[in-house]
Amino acid sequence: MTNLNVSLIGVPTDVGAGTRGASMGPEALRVADIHAAIAAFGADVRDCGNLAGPTNPNLPAVGGFRHLQEVAQWNEILHEAVYAELRAGRLPVMMGGDHCLAIGSISAVARHCRSVGKKLRVLWFDAHADLNTATMTPSGNIHGMPVACLCGHGPEVLTRIGGHIPAMLPAEIRQIGIRSVDEGEKRFLCELGVEVFDMRYIDEVGMRAVMEQALAGVDENTHLHVSLDVDFLDPTIAPGVGTTVRGGPTYREAELCMEMIADTEQLASLDIVELNPALDHRNMTAELAVDLVESLFGKSTLMRMHRQTRGKR
Template sequence: MPRAVSLIGVPTDIGAAHRGASMGPEALRVAQLDQRLARMGLDVCDRGNLHGPFNPWQPPQDGYRHLEEVIAWNRALHDAVRAELAQERLPIVLGGDHSLAIGSISAVARHCRMHGKRLRVLWLDAHADANTSSSTPSGNVHGMPVACLCGTGPAGLVEIGGQVPAVDAAAFRQIGIRSVDEGEKRLVREAGLVIFDMRHIDEVGMRRTMEEALAGVDDNTHLHVSFDVDFLDPAIAPGVGTAVRGGPTYRESQLCMEMIADTGRLGSLDIVELNPAFDKRNQTARLAVDLVESLFGKSILIR
């Protein structure tokens, strides 16, 4: 795992249903993400915030809301993530809504192709995010990044990484899923996405789930974690715009992060959908920072 990390703020809710995710990067900074990682011995560089178009809050057109603005933000993020990877630094994307994963993961996939690495994407989320313009009930692109990365979507998004699809569906392991739109269910099955939903976690536990999700990860694997904060149960993480009851508990979430850290293969990270407008005294941001510490190897004992 790289010991040099770069924070990239992306303050936009351009793809979301609610205002507020644009404040997520600052909430994570207030929760001292940079200082906490530095105390773990990491070389931390905060690159500040990217800039992009304002959110016009317009209705969808042809099944997409704010498509041109979403494309602009994702192109900027793609270039920023590529630049950090080229310097052998681990990019941490501070979102922002989950549509940003199109730009970040497209850049990671491009880097992996250039260096002969195999990509594994751990998608920690309450939602499958595999909608298309024909299945979406809202037109919000934060419900579409998985579909776009797998090659289904508008050219301006699916082609950002220089190859279509940017990522093979087989690279994804979706964990914590408990909300899938009716039209989306068929798309998920047709794409062959591997999903460990909350029923699976309830039945076999988080340890077994993570063993299955991480099976096959080796020294040639680049592990990308796309951490949507609504992955967590809203009882412990209220600061999200699309909360869904019945998510992982605090200890289940910690175990998930600790087992990822145990692989030593973490290469890039998104932290998205943190919405301080719905939070209580920044508790969700503080919890997210606690979990990121575990993701980078903090543990109760020396292991």
């Protein structure tokens, strides 16, 4: 790891989701001892506590969006918190909360990249493409829209967060584990040219080949951001999510993803979202998420050479 000053930021809200409960995610991760898990790798870990924002009004969609103003407020607050930690030279770990919060975290990361002249690479681990818009969404839930908003397609109150529209380019994101995409999203993915490694492709070529492609071009001048939606995982091992989709990656496939990211030594920010303790069994999904975080920070079975030196013996 190139940065061992880590800041945990709790964001206890589910305003962007259709199922309540993700607001309890930050505390479930703390119960699973995420602080000690990261500190074990020699990191200076600071728990910044939970951000405060509007409550969930639990209202129906208006104009294609549920809770638009509340989502915007939470993301503005989160943007400032993440950007402050990045400016201080720390690695922010956003503990959500639902995936609409990626608008705030990734817009802050993109803003930081622009200010320091780094390339941005976002690895989006998810069962869903999250590329809906007001005209395509079947529900109005904004946790299904963050990629669209970050790419400049959405209400200005969300796309302008960070002061740059779009916050990121479609070429800067790689989506991994996708297996539930709405019809409108399929066309939009093609139009934007987002690189998607869906579960069929993973089945065909294997997770190692997928990760090699997703990480291609990552170097010392890359800010690598991981946005981990726990519904990326197969629900048999991660039941504590509001939008389960069968046929996700296995435990070992998920661990391999995180281990290969750790090998790059370029991880610089992290989202953990959609963990819903109300739907979990004895906190097993939170514990699995923390296990994956350990791999992101360097846990491995054996001592391994760095990626750039491997094969030179």
